[in-house]
Amino acid sequence: MGAEESSVRPKPRHIAIIMDGNGRWAESRGLPRAEGHRRGVEAVRLAVEGAIEQGIPHLTLFSFSSENWSRPAAEISALMGLLKRFIRRDLAELHRNGVRIRIIGERTGVEEDVVLLLEEAEQLTRANTRLELTVAFNYGARAEIARAAAKLAGQVRAGEIEPGDITEERFAAALDTGGTPDPDLLIRTSGEQRLSNFLLWQLAYAELVFTDVLWPDFDRDHLASAITTYQSRERRFGGLSARSSA
Numbered sequence: 001m002g003a004e005e006s007s008v009r010p011k012p013r014h015i016a017i018i019m020d021g022n023g024r025w026a027e028s029r030g031l032p033r034a035e036g037h038r039r040g041v042e043a044v045r046l047a048v049e050g051a052i053e054q055g056i057p058h059l060t061l062f063s064f065s066s067e068n069w070s071r072p073a074a075e076i077s078a079l080m081g082l083l084k085r086f087i088r089r090d091l092a093e094l095h096r097n098g099v100r101i102r103i104i105g106e107r108t109g110v111e112e113d114v115v116l117l118l119e120e121a122e123q124l125t126r127a128n129t130r131l132e133l134t135v136a137f138n139y140g141a142r143a144e145i146a147r148a149a150a151k152l153a154g155q156v157r158a159g160e161i162e163p164g165d166i167t168e169e170r171f172a173a174a175l176d177t178g179g180t181p182d183p184d185l186l187i188r189t190s191g192e193q194r195l196s197n198f199l200l201w202q203l204a205y206a207e208l209v210f211t212d213v214l215w216p217d218f219d220r221d222h223l224a225s226a227i228t229t230y231q232s233r234e235r236r237f238g239g240l241s242a243r244s245s246a
């Protein structure tokens with residue numbers, strides 16, 4: 001390996017994606033929004049395959065936010081239908097490909113049959129190690145942080161820990177994402193540049209990559225290009241750049 005090659009920065013270990021722009025993709029074609037969501041599922045398949053091909057061990061996808069309940073009932077029902085169909089159709093293949101599925105977010109308020117499918121997906125794939133696929137469903141970061149605080153408060157009340165035991169590490173472990181490393185790279189499609197209540201704690205030092213590509217058009221090449229952009233960034237974590245500290 002030449003000097004130049006060995007100096008390439010490592011790929012992200014964990015990529016998180018805000019899959020946005022399904023509705024605009026459909027509307028720009030005169031199609032119903034649900035058609036954009038249906039095409040968005042195809043892009044999910046490509047992203048999972050792309051992550052496996054690139055050797056990325058952790059992928060987190062924002063599939064439905066706790067704020068998305070404010071959309072029209074017909075759109076919500078189309079999204080729930082797509083999620084159910086996706087799990088029914090793709091679970092066996094994801095399992096064969098060594099994907100471990102993890103669902104984060106709030107389960108109360110979600111239809112019983114959806115919850116059962118989510119649990120089945122987690123149970124079946126729990127021993128897989130090739131790719132950990134975290135799906136954020138009925139997820140909101142502030143609610144997740146409040147749930148973690150409540151959990152730790154309960155442990156204090158039960159006398160299991162002292163208030164002073166609540167370190168950053170213990171707090172992170174109490175989040176829905178406990179045990180998974182923080183995302184190194186956050187991608188948001190469709191040109192929007194905001195976090196929309198996604199992984200507020202975990203993204204503290206993530207590199208942010210925004211692309212105008214609408215989610216249904218996002219393919220392996222777009223994923224590869226976001227990874228290359230990530231590798232061109234210098235992560236300093238509050239320190240000095242390699243150049244100035246030399």
Ligand code: IPE
Nearest residue numbers: 019020021022023024063064
């Ligand atoms: C993302 O696409 C999918 C979900 C939020 C469920 P949108 O439905 O938000 O698409 P736009 O932003 O309206 O184009």
Ligand code: IPE
Nearest residue numbers: 018019020062063064065196
């Ligand atoms: C964020 O997208 C949620 C998901 C991608 C699931 P939204 O389209 O709901 O976000 P806002 O409303 O534009 O902030």
Ligand code: MG
Nearest residue numbers: 020021022023
């Ligand atoms: Mg949107």
